[in-house]
Amino acid sequence: MTQSPATDPAPNPHASEDEVRAAYSDPKLANVLYHDWEAGTYDEKWSISYDERCISYATDVFDAVAGERGQPYATAMELGSGTGFFLLNLMQGGVVKKGSVTDLSPGMVEVALRNADNLGLDVDGRVADAERIPYDDNTFDLVVGHAVLHHIPDVQSAFREVLRVLKPGGRFVFAGEPTKIGDFYARRLGRVTWWLTTNITKLPALAGWRRPQEELDESSRAAALEAVVDLHTFDPSELERWALRAGAVDVKAVTDEFSAALVGWPIRTFEAAVPQEKLTVRWRLFAYRAWLRLSALDKKVLAKVLPRELFYNVMITGTKPADPVEL
Template sequence: VKVATRNGQSLGLDVDGRVADAEGIPYDDDTFDLVVGHAVLHHIPDVELAMREVLRVLRPGGRFVFCGEPTRHGDAIARRLSRLTWWAASNVTQWPGLRENWARPAAELAESSRAAALESLVDLHTFDPDRLAALCMRAGAIDVRTETEELTASWFGWPVRTFEAAVRPGALGWNWAMFAFRGWKSLSWLDQNVMSRFVPDEFFYNVGVTGFKPGAAAQA
């Protein structure tokens, strides 16, 4: 928060940065025109209460946008792929001939496993797109809609990131980085332009939701 505030000030912006509970936002009613969040809702214990708070601090006709939230089916598939990749990479890199250049030290692998286990403590929810929209409407929002992204891109991206974490730092190099980036970009295009036409939304990995506070005419 301090860094964000400092960066805003360096750009000539009057930024008020606070650490706060999303279920009790410390701002007055009707304060903001827009509330934006990324990968935050699935960490909040009471999402509907937080959404009511978002609507409270929005001005009439104000908009909220939340992106990067995991879907129930998409998250389950991605995590299975990630666990399989971790098991394969951490074992294969211990083979003779690979260990010296590819294997991470056992202590580092153990620490990474412990860090990954902490996700279960902070990743509290996954979402069905329709149910997420219904939750926002129960909280009082209008003109709510959801959009999903990353199907094959998540099937590719999660194993790639997991593999990168499982091998010795620096072992993969620039060509691997470009392969990972271009692969993800290409599959994201495929998901958006082809797969989204016939694959149900709930199987994509990410869901975003937007809506408005009742009052002044909403702008799409």
């Protein structure tokens, strides 16, 4: 495994009050501070794993929008990789041979490289601004990202950078982005669930289900900063237009998760509001199986009758022209 270059900044998981205050007017700083703070617990928070469960999820999502053409890709970069969830599971699923993780957060790059090392995968990493990607033109066969575009101030600039570092004919795939309508109902479901859970667990009979107050306070502060780092929601058609304007061809956006989001967001919020030891293997299996069943309902039934704008997640793919025009 290749480590991040020594010139990359070090993680800063314990930002000062002055830094946090400054972050409210600087979304890129907010993203660094927030994700450096979350890096060490991010996989646990979002139930991320590197086993068959998440390998299947990553490869299914990839195939749903991009198909199986071109696999395996010789080289791939993940933009805004976080802990490496999408790229590392795609590599384990045989979609990618060699990978590069990039993120604005040094802490996330550090954890992603550690995860890759533990899995024995051929991965290097860089701290990177999506609007100025630190790789040469025509470097990668594939660029991927999961839940990253909504953190980037200038998404169209990021698309242009992605096309620059792709080889002619190379593909990009971004998934896990919130739609405008999906974000509206998901956030409200989350807020109601948080309020109900944190208030009901104040009852003496349910005291064992209440997280310590300092942890709840910390989660509330993180949620406040999350309002700074989440910059966009997307209309699928608008996202397609942005990619086309950046110079991409064969652009297509698809959506998923409607019933799965209506149930999944309350479940995830409840899990964040109670002590982790209360979330037994039985509970986690219940939550996962419920998500699987509802996702199947969304794909097999609801996607055929409901407008794509109603679904929570939007995924987009496109390619760099084989004979690239000036970008």
